[in-house]
Amino acid sequence: MIKGFRQIVVLTVVSRVLGMIRDMVFAFFLGASGVMDGWVIAFMIPNLSRRLFGEGAASSSLIPVYSRELARDRRAADRLAMTAATVVFVLLAVIVIAGEALVWILYALSDHEATRLKLVLTGAMLPYMILVCTVAILGGILNTHRHFAAPAAAPVVLNVLLIVALCFGGWALKVPARTQVFLAAGAVLLTGFVQLVMHIPPLHSCGVHLRPAWDIRSDAFRRVLLLMGPMILGLAATQINTLADSFIALWLSGSPEKGHFFMLLGWRIDYPLWEGAVSQLFYAQRLYQFPLGVFGISLATAIFPVLSADAARNDLVSLRNTVSRGLRCSLFISIPATVGLVLISEPTVSLLFERGEFSSADSVGTTFALAFYVLGLSGYFAQQVLTRVFYALQESGVPARSAAVAVLVNVCLNLTLVWFLGCGGLAASTAICSYIQVGILMTVLRHRLGSGFLHGMGRAILQTIGATICMEVVLLTVMYALRYHGIALQLSLAIPAAAVAYLLASWLLHIEMLGLLLGGRRTKGVVARP
Incomplete structure (x- = not known):
């Protein structure tokens, strides 16, 4: 794996x-x-x-x-x-x-x-x-x-x-x-x-x-x-939710062609968004999906054949252990990624996109949406692993039903929060729904496999948070020390320094996932109990 x-x-x-x-x-x-x-x-x-x-x-x-x-x-x-x-x-x-x-x-x-x-x-x-x-x-x-x-x-x-x-x-x-x-x-x-x-x-x-x-x-x-x-x-819930974000942004965006308002049952209602909102959501989605695509989907792709083999042998002990490692790997990556992206969202958007036809106002809108999208990273990661557990067990109905609930809630939240937070409301809806789907999947999986795959999860989360705090301190310190220099220099030094700090803190805290991901070794870790 x-x-x-x-x-x-x-x-x-x-x-x-x-x-x-x-x-x-x-x-x-x-x-x-x-x-x-x-x-x-x-x-x-x-x-x-x-x-x-x-x-x-x-x-x-x-x-x-x-x-x-x-x-x-x-x-x-x-x-x-x-x-x-x-x-x-x-x-x-x-x-x-x-x-x-x-x-x-x-x-x-x-x-x-x-x-x-x-x-x-x-x-x-x-x-x-x-x-x-x-x-x-x-x-x-x-x-x-x-x-x-x-x-x-x-x-x-x-x-x-x-x-x-x-x-x-x-x-x-x-x-x-x-x-x-x-x-x-x-x-x-x-x-x-x-x-x-x-x-x-x-x-x-x-x-x-x-x-x-x-x-x-x-x-x-x-x-x-x-x-x-x-x-x-089941697998498309996050993608369908981001699709809903974009279409609702399109429908509720004013433009020179559509005007600033629309009429509904005789009421004049101002558009909560303006032309370009769909693009701002797109750029924000691309940034939060970077760690999800690099690590989350890669992890799920690699773990799925192992889950399928465990399920085919009806080896529930191995299956629980594989699920446990998959979830802990996802948290080991998603928690620091969430904190890091929130802290550097503004300079990152500015550095990557603010040139040519992309204005400073576009940067502000994209940054605002990104800040809400990344809050759901841990949910997006866990969702990729959990859905594949059910598929390995050939029980695809559970992820489908949980996804249907998440999509329905997302549309309702979109149509509500967009009037208060604009693009940020659309992004927040998707983040919230990722955790709703994970909660449903975890509840059902505990009935299928027992709670053994969750054994040691609390300790892993606390260790990861501790290492993330160390990373955050280093990141903010480097960014502050280089505040009078260009954004490119700030990020090019702060991000590697923060990554090294996180890995070092993980080593000092004896986080098992560090050894697994870097060396492929099974360190002394948790064995999931039935």
Whole structure:
């Protein structure tokens, strides 16, 4: 588990750093403008499918069933894998064709230029769904064979091609922003083909050969389908909540085209947000999702095959121990990440984005939203681990029901808090709902496995908080000492110093997760009791 986690983290760090550079390029050329709002909304559907399938439902439903088939019959396992890939490809092709028709019908009915831009961009990028979801199935197969490199490296391609497209359009061709976003859409489509080709060599090395299959009547494939439906909602709760944040921000944002207010039942109501709010939420989401993507999803991806193997053997002792280590690892990373991001949110946003078309006012709005989003980091991390425990047990209904509750509460909170906190209210709703979902999952899991997986959790939390306090002191001290120097120098020295302080404090406090994550050794730690 730990070796795979470290491998995924290295590649994911590269991808996320490139992703941050990509977002800086977007901010430079498009800022937090109406055009950027259009790109964010249009990219949400294919990007949500990437996150759903690339980081969730398709591979998560396939891995436990595929693992069992591998243990019993390799040929049957290969048929299952290829059937899953073929069905996903065909199903998504049908959905995309229907989606394209709907997009162009809506385009013909719309007379707003901003809406038409969103629709054209959406139609241009919809075919990416077919490719990225097929790639996700292939990535799940590779993960089952403990090959994590190609799936983890796939997002690097998307970031590189988007950076090249934007810079080429802005600096070489000098085209306007409305044209640049279409170059970016073309880069997204090209990404899908490149990612698909990337997975073929490692699949061959694992003995898996790509060929169409349609064994949809097999019990194994039916089991995958039964698991996948609830998994889509269970794993996507955070993504659906951020999607709801963005759409509510779009609907409740005034603009030169829409005006400053709207009429409801004869009442004049001022918009709580203004054009660019969707973009500000997007940039804030990108920053809080950086540690979540690098560590949280990487940890969940690495731990899932181990959980599936434990569950397949019906080894509840090992399963409880794996869950315990996964949760303690998530807290070991998420607690200091939360504190650190809250403390340096303002200078970080300013350093990364405040140039070109991105103004100081945009920085203020993005920082405000980020401060609320990061408060939910521990919930986001724990949610990734806990949902996969249920999927390993092939009980996907529980995460789906908890996610449905979280999404419903999030929408209600969004429509309430946005009037008081603006973008911050939308972000706060998502953070609150992450803990609601974790609370539900923990309660049900205690009934399934007993409370043994929570044994030692209180001690681990206290140790982590102690190390985080040491990190916070060092971070604030360095930032204060360099207050008369540039933000770049402050952060480049303060962040490494704080990280070293945290690791040193963790070593002095004998935090078990430090040894596991850095050395892959099982130090003397807690054994989960039934």
